[in-house]
Amino acid sequence: MILGIDSSAISAGCALVEDDKIIAEQYLNTRHTHSETLLPMISGMLKSAGVELGDVEKIAVSTGPGSFTGLRIGISTAKGLADAVGKKCVAVSTLEMIAYNFVGVDGIICACMDARCKQVYNALFKSENGVITRLCDDRAISADELSTELGKIGGKIILTGDGAELMHGFTEEKYTLAPPALRFQRGSGVCFAARDLPEIEPAALMPKYLRLPQAERERLAKNTE
Numbered sequence: 001m002i003l004g005i006d007s008s009a010i011s012a013g014c015a016l017v018e019d020d021k022i023i024a025e026q027y028l029n030t031r032h033t034h035s036e037t038l039l040p041m042i043s044g045m046l047k048s049a050g051v052e053l054g055d056v057e058k059i060a061v062s063t064g065p066g067s068f069t070g071l072r073i074g075i076s077t078a079k080g081l082a083d084a085v086g087k088k089c090v091a092v093s094t095l096e097m098i099a100y101n102f103v104g105v106d107g108i109i110c111a112c113m114d115a116r117c118k119q120v121y122n123a124l125f126k127s128e129n130g131v132i133t134r135l136c137d138d139r140a141i142s143a144d145e146l147s148t149e150l151g152k153i154g155g156k157i158i159l160t161g162d163g164a165e166l167m168h169g170f171t172e173e174k175y176t177l178a179p180p181a182l183r184f185q186r187g188s189g190v191c192f193a194a195r196d197l198p199e200i201e202p203a204a205l206m207p208k209y210l211r212l213p214q215a216e217r218e219r220l221a222k223n224t225e
Contacts, residue, residue, distance in 0.1 A: 003060065004191035005077060011028060038073060053084065059088075060193075062185065100193045101182045103127065108126055110150060110164075119142050159178060
């Protein structure tokens with residue numbers, strides 16, 4: 001049984017998955033602070049499912065890209081829970097967990113998160129015969145560059161993630177926009193993506209931002225000037 005945790009963007013979620021079965025799942029998209037909602041969500045889900053934290057085999061968490069604060073909250077929560085019951089953790093790409101919403105839907109999955117300034121955090125995946133295959137590394141890329149790249153790819157392309165609507169505009173609506181029920185990060189996606197990933201000690205969990213924080217970027221730009 002895997003406990004999956006996500007707080008990488010505006011929404012937050014958690015899930016319990018055993019083999020291919022979702023035992024329980026909770027999702028919030030209320031703009032409430034994750035530091036206030038994430039632990040109560042996890043606790044309530046475990047209680048409702050009749051599962052003790054110690055029954056969980058491993059704890060998986062999205063480690064980026066995403067909101068700098070959100071990622072730190074999710075990772076800190078996973079570390080604390082794992083340490084409390086002596087479990088190991090699994091670090092999951094936020095973009096990869098989004099792709100796992102589309103297991104069983106064949107096509108190219110273009111996972112996009114809004115990185116502001118007309119950029120997206122992006123990775124491409126192939127979904128075929130129930131298997132998700134990564135096609136490129138996670139990256140920060142301009143919407144224009146990604147639109148050009150997608151134009152060279154044939155076949156069905158599904159835009160998903162909180163940056164999907166942005167890309168839909170840049171690509172002249174040539175591609176399928178994922179329905180809202182499948183578009184955003186979910187705790188179950190963390191669990192499914194984590195199944196074949198290596199386990200690590202809680203202390204080794206680190207966020208993967210892809211870009212420097214805005215304050216650091218502004219400081220470097222000022223120094224360059």
